[in-house]
Amino acid sequence: MRILLWHVHGSWTDAFVRGRHEYLLPVLPGGGAWGLGRAGRDWPESVREVDLATLDADAVDAVVLQRPEEIDEVVRNLGRKPGVDLPAVFVEHNTPKGNFPNTSHPLAGQDRIPVVHVTHFNRLAWDNGSAPITVIEHGIPDPGQLYTGELPELGVVVNEPVRRGRVTGTDLLPAFASVAPLQVFGMKTEGLAAATGIEASRVTARGDLKTRDLHRELARCRVYVHPMRWTSLGLSLLEAMHLGMPVVVLATTEAPRAVPQEAGVVSADVDELLRCAARLVANPDEARRRGLAAREAALERYGLGKFQDRWDGLLADLRNRPRHPVNERPDERILVPARERKTP
Incomplete structure (x- = not known):
């Protein structure tokens, strides 16, 4: 199948485009949220950059939507309505915001575009109304067991920790920094020490690495x-588990289901998390043993093959769904376009 999708969530897209199909990614000269294309990623040749404004509408077999605004964007550029005369599915990456x-x-409010949640918690948390819903859990391209644990430090991966604050548990980082120095990876980590009051010698902002x-x-x-409080399920956590790292995890959203206790600790008790972090830093052998358990669990539940098989099944179902003439109910709207949703 030839599948149109925007490059919105890099890690999820990295897994999705390694499947068995042809993937069409809109690209614009300035890149940005609506034209990132491959963005220099080392992806298979089956991932093609396209100019949506000149793309032949018949060259698209299905569209994978990730933002409500993409529905109107497809109609405007291709003249085909997702869920009506173009098979479509909507992937919900995020937890709900606001009045949860x-x-x-x-x-x-519609029943023609299936909604795929990336976690069971997401499915539970959202009011999905009449939309057909399913869950396809994350899949991770295995980076290999790279863990050395040679540095007696704590690793954290979070994008925009200063802006996102309590959502990503940024306020908890000073307590962890009192246990061991932090290395914080991710976009816009600069200014973290000043924003949190952590002594500069106890935190290193590593930035957004390849x-x-x-x-x-x-x-x-x-x-x-x-330390994430309210994110769907950080793929960085699953990547760390694949690497063979022991993990110390705040027991929120999907984390208690994703992480077995033998992989480290999963708790809503911050003091317990701190004690476990200190113990693992001081005991490399235990840290390595728990890291092996983390890797085994991640490979079993979040392996790339299982992810791709689930998606292949769903895409085959999409292709076989009956299509409706575009003028069948001309006043019908799939949805009222929502405001631009930003990462929490």
Whole structure:
């Protein structure tokens, strides 16, 4: 199948485009949220950059939507309506914002575009209304068991920790920094020490490294810390587990289901997390043993093959769904386009 999708979430897209199809990614001269294309990623040749404005509408077999606004963008450029005369599915990456648990999903009022949640918690948290829903859990291209744990430090991966604050547990980082020095990876990590009051010698902002470099450098840290309060399920956590790192994880959203206790600790008790982090930093042998358990669990539940098989099944179903003439109900809208949603 030839599948149109925007490059929105890099790590998820990295897994998705390694499947068995042809992937069409809109690209614009300035890049940005609507034209990132491959963005220099080392992806298969089956991933093609396209100019959506000149793309032949018949060259698209299905569209994988990730933002409500993409529906109108497809109609405007291709003249085909997702869910009506173009097979479509909507991937929900995020937890609901605002009046949880009473937040309706943007596609809750329709039944032609299936909504795929990336975690079971997401499915539970959103009011999905009449939309067909399913869950396809994350898949991770295995980076290999790179863990060395040679540095008695704590690794954290978070994008925009200063702006996102309590959502990503940034306020918890000073307590972890009192246990061991932090290495913080991700976009816009500069200014973290000043924003949190952590002594500069106790935190190193590593910035946004290329994936291979991130994996290698993160795996040198003794323990991975995941302090996220309200994100769907950070793929960085699953990547750290694949690397063979022991993990210290705040027990929120999907994390308790994703991480077995033998991989480290999963708890809503911050003091317990701190004690475990300190113990693992001081005991390299235990850290390595728990890291092996983390890797085994991640490979079993979040392996790339299982992810691709689930998606192949869904895409085959999409192709076989009956299509409706575009003028069947001319006044019908799939949804009212929502405001631009930003990463929490």
